[in-house]
Structures are given as C-alpha cells and as structure tokens.
Amino acid sequence: MIMEPDSLAPDKSSIYSSYVKAAKKMLEMDPLQKPKQDRYAPRTSPQWLGPQIEGTPVGVSMDNARLAIVAIGKLMFAQFSELVNDFYNNGLPSNLSGGRNPSLDYGFKGAEIAMLRQVLVEHALKNVQNEKNASTSIFQKIAAFEDELKVVLPKEVESARVSVENGNATIPNRIKDCRSYPLYKFVREELGTELLTGEKAKSPGEEF
Template sequence: MLVRTNTLLQGYSGIRFEILEAITKLLNHNVTPCLPLRGSVIASSDIIPLSYIVGLLIGRPNSKTIVPNGEPLDAQKTFRVADIDSEFFELQPKEGLTLVNGTAVGSTMAATVLFEQNILVVFTIVTTAKRIHKIDPLQKLKQDHYALKSAPKWLGPQIEVIRFATKSIEKEINSVNDNLLVDVSRNKALHCANFQGTPIGVSMDNARLANAANYGFKGAEVAIASYCSELQYLANPVTTHVQSTEQHNQDVNSLGLISVLKTVEVIDLLKILLTTFLVALFQAIDLRHLEDNLKDIVKNTVGQIAKKTLTTSADGKLQPLRFCEKELLQAVDCVYIFTYIDDPSSATYPLMQKLRQVLVEHAMTEGEIEKNPNTSIFQNIAAFEDELK
C-alpha cells in the first residue's frame, strides 16, 4: 500500500486524494489487507493481488484484513478500526485501473527481500574477514585458505549483483508504473507498458544466483552441503518459464512475483546456512581461545625450564645456551598446537623436535665447548628435555 500510494501521489495516474487518504489510514493503524501470494505474472501489473485492496475499499463482503493482534476483520469493521470516515468508495472512471495497474506487490516483496539480503551480505563480509584475521601469519598458508585468500574475487561480484538488484528495485518502487498515464501539463493521455515487471523478475533471478554459491564452509559440512545444493537448485531462473496468457494478449510476462517468492525461500535458507556457519565460527573462536591459553602455558613452561637448565652449569658458570630462550619461544609459536595438544612433552611430536633442533643448532656452532664435558651443550639438551617431561 505504501509503494502504490507513493506511485499515485506523483499525479500521473488519475485518482481522488480521498482514496489515497483512506489507504494511508490503513497503514497508520497497522491494518493489513489479506492478499494472495500466488496468481500474478506481473505482465500488466499485479492485478490479482492488488484487486483485493480495491475490493476492501469498495466494501466487498469477502474482503479481509488483519490487525496487529491477529484478528481478522471484514471491510466494514476495517473502515471503523482505521478511522476512515467515508462510506465505501464508488470508483470513478480510471480509478479502478489506477489502483490495480502497477507492480506494487512484487516490488514491495522484492524490496523486503533485498533489505534482508543486504544485511546478510554485511554478515558474510564480517564473518569472512573474521576468519581471515584468525589466520596465523607465522604459519605457512595451506590450500585450505584458498577460499579466504580469494574472497574479494568471488564475494565481490556477487555483492555487485545484489547492489544492482537493490538499485533496480529502488527505481521500480519510486516510478510511475501504470497505464495509461495522464499528463495534465500537456493535456495528453500516454499509453505505455510501465506495468511490465521484468525489472523485478530479472533482479530476483540474479539475486538468487548470487546466493547460490558454495562459500567453501568446511564446518557442519553435511548440513551446509545440503543447503548449498538446495540454493543452487533455487538459483534457476523463473523468467525463462513464461506462459502466454489472456488469449495471447500477454504473450510476454515477467513472472516477477513468482521470482520474488522463490527469492524469499532462498533468503530463509541462506539464514539457516549462515547461522550454521556462525555456530562453527563461534566454536572456532572458543577453540582458538583454548589454544591460545595452552600456548601461553607451554611458552611459560619452556621459558622457566630454559632459565633453570640452560642458563648456568652445575658449577654455576654461565652457559652459551642462556641466549636461546627467545628462539625457543619462537619455535613454540611456529608449531601447530593440534600436533602436540594431547602431550606437549612427547619426544615424537613436532614441538619437542623443534625445540631440540634449536638447541642442537646452537651446539653445532660451539665446537670447542663441546670438548669439555662440564660445558657440553648436548648434556644440557638432555637435562632440558628431562625437565620438560
């Protein structure tokens, strides 16, 4: 109703202001007419769903509305609740066509869908950036990070498609999209086909396609694989299934409202998919927190034991290995925690092997010291490893 009123207020359609005031009162009192979601091809507008609003205004007994508490009202009660002072309207020439001949239903639903879709776009950007931020810069990148490294190239074009669809629907809801138009300034009646809803159908087809990509989420993989498969199926265009109608008078139609309904399904499914990913992301953050705590404990332990076993010899003299504490801590940073999380002191795990490598490399540069058993670095290595255990 808001979109249709916005169109008619531009003054090219031919309708009394009192009717627009009545529609505005329905909006202001949160009274919603009941419309069918199916039955429109948006060829010469959303005639069928919009006719239900017209039926309400002229007082058809089968017209229904819903108020915020969910109570259904007939036309008479609706006028009373919405504080519409006039009787039911008796439409004048052109007014019936003016009210039903437009794309308001399809464009309204498209605008609602795209509003949610743009929020999901921001959500996707943030969660993708969060994953990129969590990549350890000290670790060598693996092929697992391919989707993250290339995020701007695969996410960017899809965002552009959604932005284009949003701009297209924005133009549609602010346009004059009925026939015929009355140009009072030139005293002319303009016959056109602004009611054709192809901008809606194509925009929604493209928006669904942008949602159908597999983003490479590897958590909750079975569920997400199912969601992605369904999204890819729903990405098939609706606008390629045109059926000639009205005894071939409308042999070309947009199927815009049908495309919108399929896009609504896609948005609902995409919410489930992104929620599943969000659960996986939160779990990853929790695990990263646990990993960081464990790494801090390991580094603290390695540092203390290095000071205890590598700083001085048995006779109290300073050892060459007293300078390698920093390198040992860097070695801890360079080893994946999952490779030693169950037993950090295991001699067969990468952590202990990396620490031993640091100490051995120091020992190999101190040839003269190794000749003296009291200053041998290799003996300190054994003491260091025993203390860690």
C-alpha cells in the first residue's frame, strides 16, 4: 500500500542508524568508572563503584542519545512528508489539512493506514465464516463504500470549508474551551491572521 520506509529516504536512514547504534552502544556500557580508568566497565562486570562517577562519559552518553532521538525525528518527518504526497500513496486518501491540497499537510498517514489495517484484519479473523458472505463481509463492502464516498465526500468537504471560511460553521470551534484560547483569539481576531491553506500568495510573515 505504501513504499518501504528506507526507500523514501535511503540516504538519510543510513546516517541516522549510525547515531542509533552509537547511542545504543553507549547505553549498554556502565558510566560508573573505576579511578584512573579510561574504559567503561561493562554491566556484566562485578565491580560497581557507586561514587566514582565521571562527568564526561555520562555527558557523552546523554549527548549521543539526544542526537539519536533528533535523527529519528528528522527521518520520521521526511518519511511522513512523502507519505502524504499523492504521487507515492497509490490513490490512498490523504489526511485532512488546512488547505484543499492534502499533499501540503505533514500528517501521520502511515500510522493511520497501519492502524486501519490492523482493525480490518482483526475483524476478519474473528468473523471468518461471515467474510464468505457478500452481504456480511466487510472487505467486500469496502469497494462500494469507496464509490459512495467519492461521490458524496468532495461536495460535503467543500460545503463545510465554505461555511468555516464564512464564519457559519455548523460545529462551533472547540478551541474556545482550551486554556490557550486567549492567545488563539489574539492571533485570529486582533492580528487578523487567517488559517494557512497554501492557496494564497501572501506569506505568514506579511500578515504582521
């Protein structure tokens, strides 16, 4: 359904994996050292000297772990950026975004696909006999549901978008219940900043 993660960013994944391996190796070693000893004492060693803590090994281990986490975050961002691109998702629906072009949104499409697949597979395994019947099979109903969705959804989404843009949304904005609403209200009403959709030539910085 989607491309392999390594094929989306193969040049980055090899670099990031080296950070992960280095951090893992450092975490497998004990940062507690014996006096005047340059090497780490492995966790399998019977020598445990609690108060002999060297700042450098601990700092290096923490820094390598930080670099590994940052690298993983960048790799995830790069992969999800590709997953929301309609060119790579083989016709799968994109996440809802602020604009009409779903490829502008960086969402967790890959995770959503995996979760949906897991739900469908579990349902099919629990209802093996019903899956043989066309009237009760969930997999055989997917095609009919997709055809119906292609007809109805574009009109409903556009209608809802127009209502929101005109300030006449059917469902009120629930951000009013959040503690950060005063800041949101200041940005939207006082400064007049509009929702970013990627459809206007005006950049966000020009609105201030």
